[in-house]
Amino acid sequence: MQVFDGHNDALSRLWATNGDPVERFSRDEGHVNSPACRAGSMGGGFFALYSPEKRQATDFTLFEPIDDDEALPPALEPGPALQSVIGQAAIARSLHDQGAIEIVTDAPELGRAFMAEDRIACILHLEGADCIDADLLALDALYALGLRSLGPVWSRPTIFGEGVPFGFNRDGDTGSGLTVEGRRLVARCQELGVVVDTSHLTFRGFWDIAEMGGPVVATHSNAYALCPATRNLTDDQLRAIGQTGGIVGLNFATLFLSEEGWRAGRAGIDDCIRHLAHMVEMAGEDAVTIGSDFDGAPMPQGIASARDLPKLIKAMREAGFGEPLVAKIAHENWLGFLSQILA
Numbered sequence: 001m002q003v004f005d006g007h008n009d010a011l012s013r014l015w016a017t018n019g020d021p022v023e024r025f026s027r028d029e030g031h032v033n034s035p036a037c038r039a040g041s042m043g044g045g046f047f048a049l050y051s052p053e054k055r056q057a058t059d060f061t062l063f064e065p066i067d068d069d070e071a072l073p074p075a076l077e078p079g080p081a082l083q084s085v086i087g088q089a090a091i092a093r094s095l096h097d098q099g100a101i102e103i104v105t106d107a108p109e110l111g112r113a114f115m116a117e118d119r120i121a122c123i124l125h126l127e128g129a130d131c132i133d134a135d136l137l138a139l140d141a142l143y144a145l146g147l148r149s150l151g152p153v154w155s156r157p158t159i160f161g162e163g164v165p166f167g168f169n170r171d172g173d174t175g176s177g178l179t180v181e182g183r184r185l186v187a188r189c190q191e192l193g194v195v196v197d198t199s200h201l202t203f204r205g206f207w208d209i210a211e212m213g214g215p216v217v218a219t220h221s222n223a224y225a226l227c228p229a230t231r232n233l234t235d236d237q238l239r240a241i242g243q244t245g246g247i248v249g250l251n252f253a254t255l256f257l258s259e260e261g262w263r264a265g266r267a268g269i270d271d272c273i274r275h276l277a278h279m280v281e282m283a284g285e286d287a288v289t290i291g292s293d294f295d296g297a298p299m300p301q302g303i304a305s306a307r308d309l310p311k312l313i314k315a316m317r318e319a320g321f322g323e324p325l326v327a328k329i330a331h332e333n334w335l336g337f338l339s340q341i342l343a
């Protein structure tokens with residue numbers, strides 16, 4: 001069973017690590033790389049372009065507990081933010097030129113690249129529009145480089161809106177919604193056929209986007225009812241995603257999976273199944289997918305990298321999901337949704 005995944009941070013991992021990124025991607029290191037994807041039947045996914053505070057590799061096997069109430073980091077300067085995004089887009093381009101991934105920008109390309117055994121279909125995603133000014137010119141440039149998905153914020157403020165700080169035992173009603181510029185950015189993305197991602201946004205930002213019409217998407221977020229984290233979605237949000245024909249992708253980050261994940265750094269594949277079942281109940285069979293957060297978060301026991309995706313598929317079957325639902329979650333929902341947006 002092939003998997004299409006809604007979120008990974010392989011490009012920022014490669015960008016923050018020394019050495020030739022193409023060569024590194026061909027080695028079995030990190031969570032997403034050529035051999036791991038081949039072994040785990042990961043045929044494609046969203047590859048994030050992300051601006052960190054510092055250019056620094058993170059070892060996600062070393063768990064650092066997070067406070068219940070982290071402060072929201074300050075906004076980034078657009079100049080340095082753009083530098084990281086362009087660096088990571090260049091790495092994506094080299095991987096594309098060398099045939100390791102294929103940056104896809106329309107529906108037929110996506111279908112072909114997903115089925116190809118020798119490369120990974122790549123939707124370029126901007127995680128936080130810190131690098132885009134109010135004139136939105138950088139958006140047009142990134143679109144020309146292949147960008148087809150964008151979240152207005154990561155967990156910090158931008159001129160477009162506000163992200164949620166990482167917090168537990170409280171919901172995502174942590175700050176303001178979209179600004180006037182934020183609405184213009186979303187409208188421009190809808191015009192261009194760029195997916196708008198609400199993962200990391202505040203409640204108000206989420207509902208502002210829902211009110212603008214169009215399908216509501218959260219590429220990598222889980223169920224608040226099962227893990228009370230600011231980054232997770234309430235049942236009302238999950239229902240809204242389903243009702244608008246949108247998508248929600250299961251995040252593998254231990255922090256967002258189990259009730260003790262953020263304290264203990266522990267979660268298992270059984271937690272993934274619990275979240276999937278709840279999300280299917282709230283959002284419907286056609287809305288639920290995978291959004292691993294590979295290379296961006298600590299992983300649950302049993303999933304060390306993309307190589308272990310078949311274990312999740314097996315667990316879905318054992319939980320009685322049935323073959324049609326397993327296929328929808330594994331790839332059909334993402335591919336069906338994207339072929340409409342990229343038509």
Ligand code: ZN
Binds near residue numbers: 220296
């Ligand atoms: Zn994220």
